[in-house]
Amino acid sequence: MRDRPDAASLLDFARIALLRDLTPLLPAERQYEATLIARAMAVAAREAAAGAAPLAVCHAALAELYGEGDLDTLLRRLAAAIRAGDYDAPGAPRDQVKRLLWAITLQKLSESNPDYLAASGVRQATQNGSA
Amino acid sequence: MALGEATTRDRLAQFLCGAAGARAVEIVELRRLSGGTVQENWLLVAAIEDGAFAGRQKLVLRTDAATSLSMSRDRATEFAVQRLVHAGGVTVPEPLFLCRDAAVIGKPFFVMRWMPGAADGQRIVAGELGGARELLAERLAQELATLHKLRPACDALAGLGAPPADAAAARLGLLARFLEAHGEPHPTAEWGVRWLLRHAPPPATPVLCHGDFRTGNYLADERGFTALLDWDFAGWSDPDEDIGWFCLGYWRFGAYGHGAGGLVPRAAFHRAYEAASGRAIDPARARYWEVMAALRWLVIALEQRDRFLRWGERSLQLLLNGRRPAECELEILMLTAQAGEAV
Numbered sequence: 001m002r003d004r005p006d007a008a009s010l011l012d013f014a015r016i017a018l019l020r021d022l023t024p025l026l027p028a029e030r031q032y033e034a035t036l037i038a039r040a041m042a043v044a045a046r047e048a049a050a051g052a053a054p055l056a057v058c059h060a061a062l063a064e065l066y067g068e069g070d071l072d073t074l075l076r077r078l079a080a081a082i083r084a085g086d087y088d089a090p091g092a093p094r095d096q097v098k099r100l101l102w103a104i105t106l107q108k109l110s111e112s113n114p115d116y117l118a119a120s121g122v123r124q125a126t127q128n129g130s131a
Numbered sequence: 132m133a134l135g136e137a138t139t140r141d142r143l144a145q146f147l148c149g150a151a152g153a154r155a156v157e158i159v160e161l162r163r164l165s166g167g168t169v170q171e172n173w174l175l176v177a178a179i180e181d182g183a184f185a186g187r188q189k190l191v192l193r194t195d196a197a198t199s200l201s202m203s204r205d206r207a208t209e210f211a212v213q214r215l216v217h218a219g220g221v222t223v224p225e226p227l228f229l230c231r232d233a234a235v236i237g238k239p240f241f242v243m244r245w246m247p248g249a250a251d252g253q254r255i256v257a258g259e260l261g262g263a264r265e266l267l268a269e270r271l272a273q274e275l276a277t278l279h280k281l282r283p284a285c286d287a288l289a290g291l292g293a294p295p296a297d298a299a300a301a302r303l304g305l306l307a308r309f310l311e312a313h314g315e316p317h318p319t320a321e322w323g324v325r326w327l328l329r330h331a332p333p334p335a336t337p338v339l340c341h342g343d344f345r346t347g348n349y350l351a352d353e354r355g356f357t358a359l360l361d362w363d364f365a366g367w368s369d370p371d372e373d374i375g376w377f378c379l380g381y382w383r384f385g386a387y388g389h390g391a392g393g394l395v396p397r398a399a400f401h402r403a404y405e406a407a408s409g410r411a412i413d414p415a416r417a418r419y420w421e422v423m424a425a426l427r428w429l430v431i432a433l434e435q436r437d438r439f440l441r442w443g444e445r446s447l448q449l450l451l452n453g454r455r456p457a458e459c460e461l462e463i464l465m466l467t468a469q470a471g472e473a474v
Contacts, residue, residue, distance in 0.1 A: 029165060036447045043454055072316070079316035082325060083307075101319045102464055108457035116458050119387035120380065122465065 011045035046111045054107045061100050134161060134173060134192075134236055142235045143192075144177075147242070150228035152182035159187070170203075170363060171196050175242065184227075191224060194240035196444075203363045207231055208290030210241040212365045215288065216339070219281040221274055223359050248350030248357035256386035256393030261351030268394040269403040270356045271349065271377075276408035279338045279370040294337035294367035302368070302423060303327050309430050317433075319460035323426045326467045332416050337367040344373040345382040346392040374404065374412065375420025380462050381428060381455070415470070422466045429459035 005013070015038050023034040055071060062074035069077070078097070081087065087094045109117040133139060140158050148156040160176035173192040179185055194206065204212070206229070213226040224243040231239050254260040261267045285294060295301035307324045310317055342364030350357040376382070377400070383393035391400030401412040436453030438444040 032165065033447065036451060040447060040451060043451075075316040075318060079318040079321050082318055082321040083311070085325060087322075088325060088329065098322075098464075101322055101460075105319055105457060105460040105464055108454075109461055112454040112457050115385070116380075116387075117461070119385065120461060120465065121387075122461065 007048035008045045011041045015041040146235050151184040153179045154181040189245040206239045209363045212362045221278050246358040248352040252347040252384035256384045262355040264394040272403035273407040297334040298369040299331050306430050323463040335369045338370050340368040340373045371416045371420045376424040379424040381458050425459040425462035429456045
């Protein structure tokens with residue numbers, strides 16, 4: 001049980017108060033720090049709003065490749081297999097892994113830097129590996 | 132032994148007195164300048180009596196931050212590089228005095244002349260600083276060409292080690308070993324490693340490279356470029372490494388559509404560099420080094436984050452870099468997809 005507002009709303013409101021009300025009162029050489037704090041809060045707010053769903057999607061895609069296991073173990077297995085050259089050759093396994101890497105990257109960026117994602121012009125279409 | 136302490140300032144004044152051949156030196160102003168997570172830069176205004184530097188001198192003192200990066204040079208090596216490129220016609224703040232003695236301020240440092248301008252990438256790519264972006268990009272290309280045309284003797288820069296026979300293999304080896312030893316899975320970075328291994332171009336003759344040539348690392352004022360900064364990543368490499376690094380998406384400061392430093396399209400920068408250097412740029416090689424740049428910034432971002440998480444250097448900027456790999460991973464996936472999938 002939790003009372004409202006939720007984590008994302010709290011962080012959003014606190015960030016706006018920091019940027020709008022407090023930052024202009026700081027000496028010029030300390031204002032950059034305030035923008036860093038605001039950036040940290042923005043990332044945390046987007047992560048809180050997204051919840052656990054993106055990790056579950058990633059976990060399911062990894063389980064399709066390697067079977068059951070915890071997320072960290074499966075990610076390690078993927079990284080090791082790529083390093084070993086297991087997905088160098090063209091074909092369905094390579095395409096499947098490429099799609100997964102795109103999905104992971106887009107999900108991470110949508111939380112950590114959605115502006116960069118938008119500026120890059122990457123569309124959802126790239127998720128199916130057509131890029 | 133903080134630089135702000137009176138006893139440290141006294142020792143610094145004494146050092147400057149000896150180094151400048153002066154009768155007396157008074158430190159008029161000493162304050163830390165913004166920016167610099169790997170190095171600290173301090174504005175240093177000194178009143179110098181007699182000697183070659185007599186008068187009121189506006190200087191910058193450069194020293195290590197609390198912890199360092201594996202790829203970063205020590206101050207003595209950076210000083211030697213900056214002296215050499217200054218003499219060779221690259222526009223940099225003139226380095227004046229090197230102090231290796233940690234007893235003066237607690238760590239080695241060097242002192243260079245202050246130069247006007249700011250390194251604010253966002254204002255530069257927005258056209259608020261640095262004058263016309265086309266002219267700024269052209270000037271930067273000329274500075275880079277001047278650097279790459281220098282042919283210093285390797286023993287004049289012993290701190291840089293021997294030039295690698297294959298700069299791409301050497302760089303990739305370092306990055307791949309870091310990832311393998313890091314203890315956390317980075318599958319998209321590993322994807323980049325494989326692509327770089329399988330698409331390596333024939334080695335080029337290594338030249339002296341800046342190593343961190345990008346928007347944010349040069350000074351500009353209202354009229355244009357004033358100085359190239361931050362030589363702590365300098366080394367022997369393929370000249371296209373500097374070009375790929377300059378073009379990396381992250382260093383466009385939001386002006387993503389301008390592929391070269393957020394200023395102009397890549398092709399315009401290549402043309403200006405070709406005109407100044409007499410060396411043609413192969414776009415495929417430049418792209419190869421841009422993928423390498425993405426992988427390298429990813430590794431540096433992880434190293435910076437680790438300075439906070441593992442080594443306890445409490446800097447929010449370092450901590451936030453823990454979320455930077457995603458931009459690099461996007462660049463790796465986009466650039467390698469554009470380059471085609473041919474094995």
